[in-house]
Amino acid sequence: MNRSLSSVLTRAASAPRASLGEWMGKTIRLTDGAFWGQFLGAQSASGKTVTVNSAMRLTAVWACVRVIAETISTLPIGLYLKMPDGSRQSADDHDLYWILRHSPNSKMTAVAFWEAVVASMLLKGNAYIEIRRIGGRVVALDFLLPGRMELDVDDAGNLEYFYTAPKTARRKIPAENMMHIPAFSLDGLIGLSPIAYGADVFGSAMSAESVAGSTFQNGLHQTVAFEVDRTLKPEQRDEFRDYVKRISGAMNAGLSPVLEAGVTAKTIGINPVDAQLLESRTYSAEDICRFFLIDPTVVGYGDKASNWGTGLEQKQLRLLIFTLRPLQRRIEEAIAKCLLTPVERRRMYVEYSIEGLLRADSAARASFYSSMVQNGIYTRDECRVRENLKRHGGNADVLTVQSNLAPIDSLGQTTDGQAARAALLSWLMEPESKPQE
Numbered sequence: 001m002n003r004s005l006s007s008v009l010t011r012a013a014s015a016p017r018a019s020l021g022e023w024m025g026k027t028i029r030l031t032d033g034a035f036w037g038q039f040l041g042a043q044s045a046s047g048k049t050v051t052v053n054s055a056m057r058l059t060a061v062w063a064c065v066r067v068i069a070e071t072i073s074t075l076p077i078g079l080y081l082k083m084p085d086g087s088r089q090s091a092d093d094h095d096l097y098w099i100l101r102h103s104p105n106s107k108m109t110a111v112a113f114w115e116a117v118v119a120s121m122l123l124k125g126n127a128y129i130e131i132r133r134i135g136g137r138v139v140a141l142d143f144l145l146p147g148r149m150e151l152d153v154d155d156a157g158n159l160e161y162f163y164t165a166p167k168t169a170r171r172k173i174p175a176e177n178m179m180h181i182p183a184f185s186l187d188g189l190i191g192l193s194p195i196a197y198g199a200d201v202f203g204s205a206m207s208a209e210s211v212a213g214s215t216f217q218n219g220l221h222q223t224v225a226f227e228v229d230r231t232l233k234p235e236q237r238d239e240f241r242d243y244v245k246r247i248s249g250a251m252n253a254g255l256s257p258v259l260e261a262g263v264t265a266k267t268i269g270i271n272p273v274d275a276q277l278l279e280s281r282t283y284s285a286e287d288i289c290r291f292f293l294i295d296p297t298v299v300g301y302g303d304k305a306s307n308w309g310t311g312l313e314q315k316q317l318r319l320l321i322f323t324l325r326p327l328q329r330r331i332e333e334a335i336a337k338c339l340l341t342p343v344e345r346r347r348m349y350v351e352y353s354i355e356g357l358l359r360a361d362s363a364a365r366a367s368f369y370s371s372m373v374q375n376g377i378y379t380r381d382e383c384r385v386r387e388n389l390k391r392h393g394g395n396a397d398v399l400t401v402q403s404n405l406a407p408i409d410s411l412g413q414t415t416d417g418q419a420a421r422a423a424l425l426s427w428l429m430e431p432e433s434k435p436q437e
Contacts, residue, residue: 048203050195052123052147055202060288063299065122068292072324072331073115076353077101091348096138096339100350104141105132116143118327121183122292125191128161129179131338138339141179151190159189179338181330198291205284293323320354328352355386376401 048054055061079097080088091097104113120127124146132140150162150170161178164170182191195202289296295315335350355368369386372378380396391397 048206050199050202050206052195054206055123055195055198058202058205058288060205060285060299060301061202061292064289064292064294065119067294067299068122068323068327069115069118071357072118072327072352073111073113075328075357077110077114077331077350078353079348079350082347082349094348099138099141100335104143106140108143113141113143114331117181117331120146121181121191121327121330123193123195125183125185125193127181127183128163129181130163130173131177131179133177179334181334183327183330194291198288201284201287201291205288295319320357373400374402 056065077100079091079094079100081091083089100110102110104110108116117127117129120143126146126149128144128146128149130142130144131138132142144163148164150164152160152162154160159175159180161173161175161180162170163173182189185191285301286296289299289301295318297315298319332350332352336345340348340350369378369383373380373383376399379399381391381393384391384396
């Protein structure tokens with residue numbers, strides 16, 4: 001352990017109550033593996049050490065993190081200005097709009113940036129972003145690796161941030177230049193690390209994968225023991241073991257051993273079927289999906305019947321409501337709190353466009369536009385703009401509703417225009433009433 005990290009651990013261990021040391025309801029000690037495990041890796045009940053890298057090697061973890069991070073990062077995020085009439089207007093002339101939407105910094109696109117932020121929240125429980133300002137104006141956002149961030153508290157109980165970038169010295173980042181986005185938290189300050197709290201779940205899955213790999217490497221055979229009716233010399237044992245290795249394993253499947261007189265083969269251990277190896281691996285994957293609030297069918301688990309009809313639509317709605325939306329809301333509020341001034345927060349806000357999820361579903365998008373136009377919420381030109389088409393102008397920029405949407409009390413009654421046309425038609429049908437020329 002280096003000297004700087006040791007000093008941080010020592011200071012954190014003596015942190016005052018109701019501050020960083022109390023985020024789990026007890027004071028942090030140097031031996032508190034549950035806390036420091038979220039930064040240095042956690043030991044699981046199965047004996048596996050769970051880190052970000054080892055957890056991401058599990059297909060279920062990789063799929064869950066990728067689905068959530070890629071979905072949120074590809075949704076449009078907008079900066080809006082509140083209008084006096086209750087409507088809103090896109091603040092696309094504001095510098096922050098372009099930073100959030102297109103280029104947070106000189107090294108990353110917006111998609112890559114927000115993807116890293118969400119992945120950090122999912123795996124480490126916290127995302128750290130350094131705010132770059134020139135003359136008080138935000139000019140860039142730099143994503144910071146959570147594994148290189150060290151937290152401390154000052155005498156007043158406020159969080160302090162220390163970051164060590166590759167090939168640079170450890171430095172303190174002022175709190176006003178830090179956008180810290182915690183995920184699920186017990187104290188509202190520091191998010192809980194899934195790597196630490198899910199160590200047993202991930203460790204069990206890693207153990208199942210190790211057993212499966214060993215089983216397949218052995219050609220799906222159980223361990224075989226050879227019983228010999230005589231005592232072998234050391235060189236005879238080594239020669240026999242080398243012979244067994246040459247004919248064992250998946251690469252040598254089909255090779256038949258030659259057993260001489262007095263040698264009997266016996267299987268020991270539990271076969272894969274009795275050990276329910278496949279069922280165990282499936283259960284581990286479902287448990288991981290439960291940890292990330294992802295339906296297993298979203299990441300490829302489950303049978304065909306579970307991905308059929310309205311059930312699939314409800315699962316997608318569940319993904320949006322219970323998984324994506326809470327993370328989006330945390331990001332929106334963090335942006336407003338850290339990047340907008342108090343005056344700007346009274347008249348501006350940030351919001352993800354959920355309608356971006358319809359971009360890949362043309363049928364759902366067409367149904368959505370049709371409903372909005374027929375009920376007088378969108379004009380046809382507004383729909384064309386959303387589809388990157390030119391405005392048509394004229395009546396296409398007028399709100400319309402279906403003509404049959406009339407009050408029930410007016411059914412059977414004619415409008416003034418209809419009455420005028422009826423009167424004119426009646427007059428034309430009576431020639432004798434016309435004035436003489």
